[in-house]
Amino acid sequence: MPEFWINMGPQHPMTHGLWNMKVKVDGETITDAKPEIGYLHRGYEKIMEVREFQKNVVLTDRLCYVSSITWSHAYCLAVEKMMGIETPERGQWIRVISLELQRIASHLMWLASYGPDLGLLTGLLWCLRERELFLDLIQLMSGARMNQNYPRVGGVRNDLPENFEAMCKRSIEHFLEKLENEYPKIFHESKVFRMRTEGVGTLSAVDAINWGVTGPNLRACGVNVDLRRLDPYETYEEIDFEPQIWQDGGVGDSYARFVVRFNELRESCNIIRQALEKMPKTGPYRVKPPRRAEGEGYAKTEDSRGEALFYVIGDGDDRPYRVKIRSPVFCTMAATPILLRGNKLADVVSILGSVDVCVGEMDK
Amino acid sequence: MSAPLIPNLFAVCKVLVAAIIGIVQSIIYALSGPIPPLRGLGDWLGLDAVITVVTYLIVVTIVVLWVTVLNLFTVMWVERKLYSRLQDRYGIMISIWSLPFWPFNRVHRPTHKGLGYLQNLADGVKLIQKENITPRNADSAMFHISPVLIASSTLMVFAVLPWSSGFYVANLDLGILFILAAFSLAPLGILIAGYAANNKYTLVGGFRAAAMLLSYSIPMVLAVIALVVFTGTLDPVKIVQQQDRPLVAFGTTLPLPAWYVFGPQFLGFLIFSVAMIAEMERVPFDIPEAEAELVEGWTTEYSGMRFGIVFAFKWLRMLAACALISILYLGGWSGPVFTTLSVGGIPVPIVPEEIWFLLRIYFLAAFFVVLSWSVPRVRIDQILNIGWKRLIPYSLLAILVAAGFRVLG
Amino acid sequence: MSAVVRAAPVVVSGRPVPLIEKEVLGGLKAAFGAKLLDGKVLRPGHLAVTIDRDDLIPVCTYLQKTIGFEHLSCITAVDWKDRFDCTYHIENYYNGCMVQVTAHIPYDDPKIKSLTGLWNAANYHEREAWDLMGIEFEGHPNLERILLPQDFKFHPLRKDFAQEVDRQYITRRKLRGGK
Numbered sequence: 001m002p003e004f005w006i007n008m009g010p011q012h013p014m015t016h017g018l019w020n021m022k023v024k025v026d027g028e029t030i031t032d033a034k035p036e037i038g039y040l041h042r043g044y045e046k047i048m049e050v051r052e053f054q055k056n057v058v059l060t061d062r063l064c065y066v067s068s069i070t071w072s073h074a075y076c077l078a079v080e081k082m083m084g085i086e087t088p089e090r091g092q093w094i095r096v097i098s099l100e101l102q103r104i105a106s107h108l109m110w111l112a113s114y115g116p117d118l119g120l121l122t123g124l125l126w127c128l129r130e131r132e133l134f135l136d137l138i139q140l141m142s143g144a145r146m147n148q149n150y151p152r153v154g155g156v157r158n159d160l161p162e163n164f165e166a167m168c169k170r171s172i173e174h175f176l177e178k179l180e181n182e183y184p185k186i187f188h189e190s191k192v193f194r195m196r197t198e199g200v201g202t203l204s205a206v207d208a209i210n211w212g213v214t215g216p217n218l219r220a221c222g223v224n225v226d227l228r229r230l231d232p233y234e235t236y237e238e239i240d241f242e243p244q245i246w247q248d249g250g251v252g253d254s255y256a257r258f259v260v261r262f263n264e265l266r267e268s269c270n271i272i273r274q275a276l277e278k279m280p281k282t283g284p285y286r287v288k289p290p291r292r293a294e295g296e297g298y299a300k301t302e303d304s305r306g307e308a309l310f311y312v313i314g315d316g317d318d319r320p321y322r323v324k325i326r327s328p329v330f331c332t333m334a335a336t337p338i339l340l341r342g343n344k345l346a347d348v349v350s351i352l353g354s355v356d357v358c359v360g361e362m363d364k
Numbered sequence: 365m366s367a368p369l370i371p372n373l374f375a376v377c378k379v380l381v382a383a384i385i386g387i388v389q390s391i392i393y394a395l396s397g398p399i400p401p402l403r404g405l406g407d408w409l410g411l412d413a414v415i416t417v418v419t420y421l422i423v424v425t426i427v428v429l430w431v432t433v434l435n436l437f438t439v440m441w442v443e444r445k446l447y448s449r450l451q452d453r454y455g456i457m458i459s460i461w462s463l464p465f466w467p468f469n470r471v472h473r474p475t476h477k478g479l480g481y482l483q484n485l486a487d488g489v490k491l492i493q494k495e496n497i498t499p500r501n502a503d504s505a506m507f508h509i510s511p512v513l514i515a516s517s518t519l520m521v522f523a524v525l526p527w528s529s530g531f532y533v534a535n536l537d538l539g540i541l542f543i544l545a546a547f548s549l550a551p552l553g554i555l556i557a558g559y560a561a562n563n564k565y566t567l568v569g570g571f572r573a574a575a576m577l578l579s580y581s582i583p584m585v586l587a588v589i590a591l592v593v594f595t596g597t598l599d600p601v602k603i604v605q606q607q608d609r610p611l612v613a614f615g616t617t618l619p620l621p622a623w624y625v626f627g628p629q630f631l632g633f634l635i636f637s638v639a640m641i642a643e644m645e646r647v648p649f650d651i652p653e654a655e656a657e658l659v660e661g662w663t664t665e666y667s668g669m670r671f672g673i674v675f676a677f678k679w680l681r682m683l684a685a686c687a688l689i690s691i692l693y694l695g696g697w698s699g700p701v702f703t704t705l706s707v708g709g710i711p712v713p714i715v716p717e718e719i720w721f722l723l724r725i726y727f728l729a730a731f732f733v734v735l736s737w738s739v740p741r742v743r744i745d746q747i748l749n750i751g752w753k754r755l756i757p758y759s760l761l762a763i764l765v766a767a768g769f770r771v772l773g
Numbered sequence: 774m775s776a777v778v779r780a781a782p783v784v785v786s787g788r789p790v791p792l793i794e795k796e797v798l799g800g801l802k803a804a805f806g807a808k809l810l811d812g813k814v815l816r817p818g819h820l821a822v823t824i825d826r827d828d829l830i831p832v833c834t835y836l837q838k839t840i841g842f843e844h845l846s847c848i849t850a851v852d853w854k855d856r857f858d859c860t861y862h863i864e865n866y867y868n869g870c871m872v873q874v875t876a877h878i879p880y881d882d883p884k885i886k887s888l889t890g891l892w893n894a895a896n897y898h899e900r901e902a903w904d905l906m907g908i909e910f911e912g913h914p915n916l917e918r919i920l921l922p923q924d925f926k927f928h929p930l931r932k933d934f935a936q937e938v939d940r941q942y943i944t945r946r947k948l949r950g951g952k
Contacts, residue, residue, distance in 0.1 A: 008657070025568075067454045120740040196741070
């Protein structure tokens with residue numbers, strides 16, 4: 001058979017969202033790949049220039065619908081840096097809890113969609129079952145399951161509800177038990193799963209850094225970079241946690257990316273438990289931000305998918321002059337041809353599923 | 365030593381058909397007074413050849429209905445319900461109480477509380493209502509022939525497959541060979557379907573199907589050859605008869621039956637089962653329609669009931685595969701009969717052979733369902749590696765082992 | 774400059790190194806002197822320098838090759854109506870220091886050298902900046918639109934690309950005539 005291009009997308013079960021991966025195959029082997037993005041471009045950076053600082057949180061929530069709080073938090077942090085205000089301590093702890101809850105929900109959504117990518121539909125149902133627990137917690141905290149609009153410039157919208165700590169601990173206990181006993185059986189203890197993921201989509205650490213791959217995908221290459229550690233924001237400095245890095249050497253393959261994300265689930269539970277212990281029980285959780293601001297603010301946070309960077313410039317008006325969103329998936333997408341080249345056609349799902357694509361933040 | 369519920373399907377049907385034709389004949393003879401030419405028609409109907417042909421048609425219809433209406437729906441229901449439970453959910457629920465007319469839709473029997481047996485029927489009704497779309501650049505004739513080819517070649521298996529020592533259409537001396545041959549026709553239909561639809565996904569899916577199914581037919585046949593060394597026959601009824609005796613007796617109550625799986629054929633049993641999973645296109649080996657990367661593989665362009673046919677034929681193949689495994693290795697329909705009732709002078713076994721056979725089939729089907737819903741899909745090159753580098757050498761080894769045991773006695 | 778390299782730990786600890794920004798700024802000033810139009814420390818671990826667009830490649834080469842700023846995080850183009858700013862956020866993974874390099878670009882000639890030779894990550898960022906802001910990156914291998922359709926005529930993030938502002942976005946205070 002001669003080489004020919006196959007469109008994987010925009011309407012395709014492999015693409016979790018609306019984008020197109022054109023792969024050139026020779027029989028079953030991929031010789032070239034070309035991502036086509038922009039189907040979901042909504043012009044966020046332009047829209048945000050005419051809305052007030054706080055109102056933009058509604059938009060940043062929708063950058064990635066499975067990871068709303070982390071994105072809104074990164075935006076709020078950048079605006080706070082520009083305004084020169086600081087969140088009260090209890091507000092910071094609440095933010096940490098909400099971020100980690102959102103990270104678990106997001107990773108579970110990724111795990112859920114990674115299962116059917118490999119033909120394992122049972123994984124989808126099991127992970128969505130546990131994701132409900134965390135969405136319930138987030139709903140308890142913020143009032144909504146998705147697109148919570150929870151972080152505020154200067155804090156969070158509301159205090160934690162009563163009895164939140166007990167419920168949180170109970171859910172986490174239940175989840176950790178499932179994570180220890182049930183998930184490994186269908187995921188990494190399954191030989192077929194390892195056959196599908198090990199050795200495909202390899203990316204060396206040098207390449208990963210040069211192409212701007214960040215977050216769990218970079219840590220899967222063995223690079224010890226976790227922005228919660230490297231550039232601590234909120235109260236991550238006071239928490240004792242271990243950034244999850246692929247320790248076993250070699251270049252990062254799909255299995256390494258899977259393991260890093262899978263272990264982050266456990267680590268996030270650990271962070272939430274510590275935060276519940278260490279946070280002050282009472283106190284203010286929000287300060288009132290000034291209406292106008294001038295200057296530039298910049299915040300980079302460890303989003304569920306990598307380094308989320310907001311660069312906000314104000315010109316003294318009550319709305320930003322320019323907002324720049326740095327999406328980790330957008331940068332990872334540039335490196336996907338390297339990941340794909342030389343693998344089999346069936347590995348496209350195994351690789352692109354493991355890098356965790358979210359189109360909303362990629363296309364802005 | 366159980367007995368079949370139907371001692372001989374053909375003989376029973378022939379008696380019934382002869383009786384019905386006798387009635388028709390007497391009516392025709394009565395009419396032949398005013399209309400003399402009818403007497404010749406009556407004589408022709410009474411010929412043995414006519415009765416035999418009509419009986420064959422009736423028997424084929426009975427077996428096809430038995431397979432498709434009863435067993436196909438049951439095995440689909442078993443699969444859908446079982447994997448739903450595996451995934452922590454209820455699964456399908458449309459039952460007879462969901463029908464929208466009295467007396468079924470009682471107020472206190474909500475439609476979502478049924479057992480779900482009629483869900484597949486509802487899906488079939490929905491698929492029949494759908495529009496049949498043919499892609500513009502597809503080879504229309506081939507595109508429409510291939511579902512028929514696939515479905516009919518699979519149904520051909522059931523022409524020879526016995527359901528008990530009496531419940532079959534025809535019993536050939538080379539029945540197993542015919543079944544395997546009919547089983548191997550489907551890849552041709554799949555390749556035609558994938559090629560004719562003029563779509564890249566279906567093309568890749570069709571080539572994958574050809575590569576995989578052909579390479580797994582070889583160990584399948586080799587495993588059967590290893591078995592034939594022992595059985596000396598390819599007649600399924602005789603193969604089951606050979607297994608219907610105790611091998612080792614533990615005490616007096618629990619004899620270990622002489623199934624071929626216990627003994628030197630165990631390796632062949634494993635190879636045959638794995639090859640059958642591939643032939644069934646179930647999940648570890650379902651790359652021809654790997655929905656994650658190839659949308660729906662070679663079935664992508666089918667719509668309406670044509671999709672229904674190519675979708676449902678997988679369960680038909682699963683039924684045939686489970687039946688074949690149980691005939692060859694698991695003792696077929698042999699089993700104890702506990703007591704025999706006498707209904708109007710005819711002895712009726714309480715646990716007839718058909719029940720024993722269906723029990724084995726559904727147990728195997730349930731095993732395959734649980735297996736396929738708890739592992740991911742294997743990649744094409746890995747599948748071919750397993751097929752060519754593992755299964756074929758092992759099946760050759762199985763032949764060697766079988767021959768050695770045969771020689772040594 | 775080698776002092777800075779030695780200050781960075783060989784074993785990656787993943788933790789920030791205190792006071793690294795002063796060293797980096799000192800090194801930059803020593804290496805480029807007057808070419809740095811502006812250089813200041815914004816907050817711990819974060820410093821900003823301003824350069825002319827012609828000095829971009831030397832400064833970035835120095836940052837990447839000499840003192841190990843290996844991660845190009847982001848490229849931001851800003852339309853200041855009289856000029857463009859192109860801001861590069863460049864990060865060092867070893868000590869957590871972030872340098873924000875801002876290059877001025879005249880409005881009537883929006884061109885700047887491409888950084889794709891140094892960082893492959895610049896590829897998509899520069900395509901995006903070209904797509905949305907219309908800054909031409911010289912030497913880019915594949916400078917075409919990435920988010921917008923290929924036949925789109927405008928660069929929508931420029932301030933002269935009118936945004937439809939409906940009532941929802943106008944504050945009450947502004948409607949009453951306030952600022």
